[in-house]
Amino acid sequence: MWNEFIKQFITLKGYENVVNGLWITVQIAVFGLLIGILIGTLIAVVRVMPKYKRLPRILDKICVCYIELFRGTPMVVQLLIGYWVLLPALGITVDSGVPVAIVVFGLNSGAYVSEIMRGGIQSVDPGQMEAGRALGLTYATTMLKIVVPQAIKNILPTLGNEFIVLIKETSIVSFIAVTDLYKSFKQLGDPTYDYTMPYLMLALTYLVMVLLISWGVRVLEAKMKKSER
């Protein structure tokens, strides 16, 4: 069992596929999260805006629809629709499903991050906003320079959690013919139909990645706490 795995992994150069797969998995999770944070922050800011005027009210409704749509359907279904329905409908051709996966993961995590971010913004003392406005800053400046940075500090552990969820969920991209970490390990077992070692190693790789991320988040948190007394 172990010898067979070593043969597939090292002698037959299976590790090259695994490294490629790892790289694709990391790419999808990292870029997905970055897009997600961007979209999430935008939506959260729109949703906490004061609603006396009509425009913020309409924007708020649109954002709620977006969040419900992406939280209400499984990510697999979103991937399948993105790749098999939207891509041909828009007439776009791609070399591989990776860009589609990045966009879908970004849009999906945007919906989740926006709720996390909204909680973060609302957890910042309203006095901060009032003080900023009283000093003559505009609403947008106060929001982006004073409230959002404090919010990000508060939600960092939850954001780390979202990244962990995202990196584990990437294992579904084989639905759109992308060779990610899961598929590259699975291919090591295909010639012998013995998946014991490949799957155990796959689990170990994900575990190591997740442990690294949690460690990174802890370090970042400690660094940001320095401004507190």
Place this chain on the structure above:
Amino acid sequence: MKKFIALTLALVLCLSLFAACGAKEEAGAKIVAQKGTTSFMYAEKLANTKTTTYDTFALAAKDMINGNADYLFVDKTTAKSLAKEIEGLKIIEIALSSENYGIGIDKNQADLKTKIDDILKNKAAEIDAIKEKYMNGEEDKYVGVTSGTKDGSKADKQLVVATNAEFAPWEYKEGNQFYGIDMEIAKLFADELGMELVIDDMEFDAVVGAVGKQNVDIAMSGITITTERLGVINFSEPYYTESIVCVVPAANTELDSAGTVVDMLNVICAK
């Protein structure tokens, strides 16, 4: 803090550059096939090409039609069946390889192999008739096969067949009935052996590995006899000789002038 943000942004930029370069390296022809099939194994060995796998051949063909790939490698009979269902496919009628389909049999049931080989020999005329009607598309003669429910306590009275029912004309599903050459032959086996037929529908790359586990007795899914597979399961004598062909979108004329396999592979590998 600002330094930290600047550093992170720089890192992200570097990563994106990397990603962009990585995408550019992937030149050459893009071949698609179903995962775990001999068509995929064949395509994978070609130099200067990139092979992508899908759950079914139909999905691979769809993605090629959508413009995301150049060539589809697939078994010839299945290629014809796909061309009937999906518009805009062109089959290049040059055999890339010749291979034998066999029935995968549990290694621990030596007597089952003898019985199945006997039926293949004795009922050759009936089996040929089944093949004929599917190859000629005589749809009014197709007979649907119903699967029983798998019951571990009746293991010796049930013939459990592992298949991937997405591979017309060999096996496919319409409603709750199984159709196809393999399915009708499986029914014949079950009748001859006096057992209840149970069809276990799964992904193709799981079919071979499933035999001998969870009461699965045989595998019939247009399976090519290969040495790798012989390491895991036993095979019946061949019951069909198949070839792998290349399928392209109808608008593609690159392979029209190719007369031989070598011509064709030269075009594919030089893209």
